Amino acid sequence: MILVDLAVRNLRRHAVRSALAMVGIVIGVLAIASLGILGASLSALVGGLVSDVSDTILVTPHVAVSSGDPFDPRNILASRISDRDVALIEKAAGQNRVIPMIRTAERLTAGETSGYVTVYALRPDDIPFLLDAEAGRYPESTSPGVMVGSLLAEDLDLGVGSRIEFANESVRVIGIAAERGMGIDINPDYAVIVTDARYPDEDPGMVVVKVRDPADIGEVKGAIESQVNRRKEKVDVLDSREVLQLYYETMDAISLFLLGIGAVSLFVASVSILNVMIISVTERRREIGLMRSIGVSRREVLRIFLYEALALGVAGSIAGGILSALVGYYASAAASGLLGGFVVPAGEAAVSPAVAGYIAFGMAFGVAASVIAGLYPAWKAAGLNPIEALRYE
Known part of the structure; x- marks a missing residue:
């Protein structure tokens, strides 16, 4: 618990920098979730066009x-x-x-x-x-x-x-x-x-x-x-079954493409977190050396920085998930409007299990990307020599 408090304290100490890194995660999660939602909504809407004429x-x-x-x-x-x-x-x-x-x-x-x-x-x-x-x-x-x-x-x-x-x-x-x-x-x-x-x-x-x-x-x-x-x-x-298959193949390709765009956005956000964490390690070398000199283990130093990355990822993913639900609703409404509002009302498309799955996937992806981005800076911090770290100016 003390390690978590130390991680949160450091994030608060550099609130602006942490907020900017978190904004990257929010945008990445929003992109991957909302684009996935749009693809799922289009698939549901278009699939409904022919599903009722199976005869x-x-x-x-x-x-x-x-x-x-x-x-x-x-x-x-x-x-x-x-x-x-x-x-x-x-x-x-x-x-x-x-x-x-x-x-x-x-x-x-x-x-x-x-x-x-x-x-x-x-x-x-x-x-x-x-x-x-x-x-x-x-x-x-x-x-x-x-x-x-x-x-x-x-x-x-x-x-x-x-x-x-x-x-x-x-x-x-x-x-x-x-x-x-x-x-x-x-x-x-x-x-x-x-x-x-x-x-x-x-x-x-x-x-x-x-x-x-x-x-x-x-x-x-x-x-x-x-x-x-x-x-x-x-x-x-x-x-009608063949036509439905043609639609599904097309929509699956569109959904995959949209998810790819979202994943690229999240990758860019993870690079931003990596940069923030490396700067944080560099600025806190003396602090790390002090902690190591009073008995804090390398594993505990590693965990402090991983907790920082995790905190950024969780906070950004939650905010991105909430925004994704809102954007997803309006994206579904837009998709429904393009097709004349036929078959699947936008509200029903926006709360479907597939949509909830995309939001959960986007949030999990955001958290995972943040933790992965924090691995190298945390490993670098844990590997610092205490004596050299204390001498750092």
């Missing part, structure tokens, strides 16, 4: 540069699935629901707001299968009205009966789609939903297959591939 198979046109990933920006190349291939997909899918989908963009004007909006065109019977109506009714082939996503309606202050300029004509909003969140099949919240009758000469750009029993998803996928790609590769077939 889904996505069929997209195959193009020469396509990677097979529906979220690869190279897949925006204009390409369609012919009616003949849709018929082959329906044959291979058997009793499972096949939903051809046209995705395009049209200019929309509501009041003084104007811009382009995503448009999903589906068969009238497929719209109620994929979407719930929050208000109003679903579009019909005989009706020129449109359904808008709930978040788009909220942003543009639209309701059932509102009139908008859509695709160079004045149409009425006949329905509001309930908020659904993002998915690999359809992302309607900021979109306009119409029937395929609006695009009679256009082939679908994507086909969604809803499998009744998720256990059969591999079998159905194989049947579609063998049926449509029998002679040449016309389509890419992905199920």
Whole structure:
């Protein structure tokens, strides 16, 4: 206990220098924990985008540069699935629901707001299968009205009966789609939903297959591939599990990269502590010599300096952990905001076990880095010759 008191006394004696060293630890812990939290939150948020569509198979046109990933920006190349291939997909899918989908963009004007909006065109019977109506009714082939996503309606202050300029004509909003969140099949919240009758000469750009029993998803996928790609590769077939795996691999890489940045920050902080401790040993050589001359052992001198490093690490890590929890919450909120607040509320992401684990890891890393940084100065102090130390000026 006396050794701990001596360590704390010295830190207080050089309060400014100790505080600056501790700030380095705070920043390092904050970096490694908050960046880890951000990576975990992104992984949880994005993973939730497809985890609720485990019964889904996505069929997209195959193009020469396509990677097979529906979220690869190279897949925006204009390409369609012919009616003949849709018929082959329906044959291979058997009793499972096949939903051809046209995705395009049209200019929309509501009041003084104007811009382009995503448009999903589906068969009238497929719209109620994929979407719930929050208000109003679903579009019909005989009706020129449109359904808008709930978040788009909220942003543009639209309701059932509102009139908008859509695709160079004045149409009425006949329905509001309930908020659904993002998915690999359809992302309607900021979109306009119409029937395929609006695009009679256009082939679908994507086909969604809803499998009744998720256990059969591999079998159905194989049947579609063998049926449509029998002679040449016309389509890419992905199920939601593969898309989820792609997301997780990407997010794991991002999390690892972010943790690496945090670890570098903590390494810089540990170098700062090493520097402070070496200066402290140099300044206190006479004090060390005096302690050694009255019977203090080398091990006890070593422990005094290790306690100083430990005190800096514990104090900085606790402060960094508290700040990390706060920063992590707002980082999660920012990540949620980037994805429209879908699937995982920021508060839930911020208090998840993974987030708590990152904070604990960051704090443990901070303490460990501080103690390791103090090893050499403590060893140097313990190895001083008492006579030479007393003569030091």
